[in-house]
Amino acid sequence: MRILLTGIPSYLQRTVADVSGATTVVHRPYFDEVRSKKDLIAQVRKIANTGNYLIGEGAAYSLRAHNVTYLPFWHLVNNRASDDLYEHINHEFDLCVFASANLLRPGYSADLEAEVFGKMKMPIVVMGIGIQRKDGLKENLPAGTLKFLDVLKKKESFFLTRGYFTAEFLREQGMKFVKPTGCPSLYFAPTEMKRSLAALANPGLAEAQKIALGGYLGSVADTIVDAHALLEPDSVATYVVQDEVVAYNLSLPGDDDLPVYDRASGRITGATEYKHSEKWQRKHELLVFFDTNQWRGWVSSRDLCFGRRFHGCIIGMQAGVPGLMIAVDDRMREMLEFIGFPYIEAATWNRETDKRAYLASFLSKIDTQAVIDRYSACEANFRNALGHVGL
Template sequence: MRVLLTGIPSYLQRTVAGVSGSEVRHKPYFDEVRTKKDLIDQVRKIANTGNYLIGEGAAHALRGHDVTYVPFWHLANSRNSDDVYEHFNEEFDICVFASANLLRPGYSADLEAEVFEKLKMPVVVMGIGIQRREGLKEKLPAGTLRFLEVLKKKESFFLTRGYFTAEFLREQGMKSVRPTGCPSLFFAPNEMKRSLTALANPELAAAQKIAFGGYLGSVADTIVDAHALLKPDSLASYVVQDEVVAYNLSLPGEDDAPVYDRASGRITGQTEYKHSEKWQRKHELLVFFDTNHWRSWVSSRDLCFGRRFHGCIIGMQAGVPSLMIAVDDRMREMLEFIGFPYMEAAIWNREADRKTYLANFLSKIDSQAVIDRYSACEANFRTALAHVGL
């Protein structure tokens, strides 16, 4: 099967030097990330470094096939060239579009509608999900409605992040819809199971080497979590995903000022963000532009803990016990589908003795039941791929 893979990319898209027709040229190196401008530009290219896990999971699921990753921007920029699309339609048998929060009020999928109208091949939309489900039917932008109409008229398959998205798409008239979860969940199944087994351990509530994730620059929740779980002399390690472009975590100084140590992944420059004055622990901010580097670092932690889905999934891919705090409908849909243990933010935030609460929560996890559920979801994902010839 000759597969055109597009949409959310893996970190390997950082080596793309250019595209001509269906030929993608790669550099033999990654662009250096050292200065303030370098760091912000690299985050802006992917919007959220957690997205790298989605693209990586989608690509890994297609191994064994003849796969070419074509950046979506090239497909969009070429949409007025019939010659380019004729070449695509001759070169590939199927298109896989790695997706995430495409169904949301604030995003109109006009470009996606135009691109898929010109691709004369079956399309698999992998990992599609909903953001802000309340009133979505009335608020869905015209471009997204057109995107759905285009796919309704051709051979298309939707592999959704969960049940709610699947039901929504069926209501919109999509015929081949199957909830499968985010493709990042099945990148490293053995390590995921090891992580789930290790999570059922109340002693983790006393762990001091924790990878935290959340929304620095917006709310102080993660700072409060670190104070509740870490001893005064511990180091709080926080992994940044999109805060420098979405949540007002700023790097004061000139664009060419050195702010990043790529060997450690640590932000070395000065940072400014709301609630930073509340810190009562030593802390470090890290950001990773290579998922292997990220997994390598997180493998040294005893626990991944926080309010970011992929910030915890990367820990699970490294075999590290990871526990998420669900903060929105996106996380709940994905977590409820896959059956991973999680805590509700509203409950966790009001706990007076969080360390004791966490220990009790971990002590009640049925590891085998969770692993059985995960194994069934993995089998479902592989079966869904096989159904479309992948």
């Protein structure tokens, strides 16, 4: 089967130099330099959130048995007026897979998606689609997104959702094939994921000092509070940035050409400014990764991944490192409840005065076999859904 893959990319999109026609993608044999403030911000803007690279990577990996061509979605958008291009695309491919994430949300109108997929005559598989905030979604879904759903309702289309709520919503919108499967990043490294889950039921992890932290620096002080609660005064808190430099006011003062990044270690070496930074009472370092293999390699040296970022924990689990998430919003809850991973509600965690003791107690109560069995069932469900649509 000839598959056109588009939507959220893997980190390999960073090597794309040119795209022409329906099938020609030229890759440079190197990645862009990332050293200056300007370089770093530009690389984050390319993907909006470095955690998205895991979605694109998981989607692409799930299709590896087929003849797959990744065409950047921007190429399809930029050429949407070209009937010749779309005629060629419809001739060259048997099926289109669109790697997606939080597409269903009040603040985003999928006009371009509606226009692009309206020109395609092949079956469309939307993989990983989810809801950002479910309150008021039905009343506030933008017109462009409604059009996008209407376009796909009239085609042979398949929706593999992040969880149950999204699936229910799409069925209510009249979609015929809807299957909750979870995020494709969950199935990129199943052996390592199971090893991670097996290692999580260990109360001793509450004493871990090598923790990969994630959250929303620049917005709230929650991760700083967590670091103080879990780490000894002489330790170093390690925080992995995903989109804070473009979305949460974590700024890098100084000139655009100022060196601020060490690509070998992934460490931000320049000065940073963000809300609540004065609250730190520990030595700390900020890292950011634009290559998922480098990210997994680094995180494999940690004892625990912990925090409020879904993919910031998933990448650690892909490396076999135990990961525990603090659920902060609807999208995290939907994904975590579907896959059955242990998690702590943010409101519960934040009000605990002795966080280390609470964490040890929580970890001691995890039913490892039940968690692994649930994950195995979800992985089989994902493979079965792919098989149903010919993948």
